[in-house]
Amino acid sequence: SHCPPQGAGSLFHIRLAGGSTPCPYLSPRDPHPLCHPAVDRALRLSGAGGPPHVKLTVEWDLSTKERLFGDIREEVVQDAESVRLQAQAHQQQSCSLEECFQLYTKEEQLAPDDAWRCPHCKVPQQGMVKLSLWTLPDILIIHLKRFRQVAARRHKLSTLVQFPLRGLDMAPHMAPWGPGSWGHQQPPPRHPPSSPHDSLYDLYAVCYHHGGMNGGHYTGEWGHRECRERGGGWY
Known part of the structure; x- marks a missing residue:
């Protein structure tokens, strides 16, 4: 009851x-x-x-x-004008996908708190670290980080990212093939590319987010291969 x-x-x-x-x-x-x-x-x-x-x-x-x-x-809480201007100051108008990869894979020096302990001299060293790709998938999915931390707030980035419809070359971001690139460690297995075209990608689909940090919705575009080759066919 x-x-x-x-x-x-x-x-x-x-x-x-x-x-x-x-x-x-x-x-x-x-x-x-x-x-x-x-x-x-x-x-x-x-x-x-x-x-x-x-x-x-x-x-x-x-x-x-x-x-x-x-x-x-x-209820919608509007940001103060100073907060809006501060967010705009940290946001550029446009960039290319290649620039995003260059920033993501550029060489950086470790901070003192993240120093690497050298196995030879036993002293923490502020070494250099660099991200590279070891293998490439058949289908490449790229997720763009669309927010930035400004003080205690997070803001969505609306920077226009320009990317090629055909022939995105990922070869410059691959790790070198040389036998000494891994030092004394055994590198993970990978197959050498059978042709230079193995590192080229054509755009297949795009997923968009509309809204802000607190909500929104997603839409997508998909292109049929034969129609894309004729310059159209995006749905």
Whole structure:
């Protein structure tokens, strides 16, 4: 049988979510509402996935909620002009996909806190680190990082990234084939390219995100191969 919430005229009611208790509402008249057999039963049934816990749902009186908070579903907090200008200062208008790869794979020096301990001299060294690709997949998926941390806030980057429709060459970003490139370590296996075209990619599809950091939606474009070769056929 259903047990109605107790405490008529209260601003809200607290309901114990889940479980099989016949009266899931906690009494507002109880000075220690969590010291209740229903809460103990829910703790025993919480199962795996972390420490024992219970889930509580706050059910507001609708008239009280509207009077205190209004319609918060349409609430949009606008950034101050200084915050907007600061975000624009950190964002360029456009760049190429090749520039993105160059920045991603450029050589960098380790910070003092990340120093590498040399096995010969046993002294931490601020060595150089560089990211390179060892193998290439048949289908290459590129995920662009579209946010930047500015002070305590994160902003979405709307920089236009230009990329070729055909012939994206990934060979300049591959690790060298030389036997000494891995030092004394055994490199992972990989097959040498059978032709120079193995590192070339044609654009097949694009996924777009519309919106900001707090929400939005996705759309996509896909091109049929035969239609793409004729300069059209994007859907």
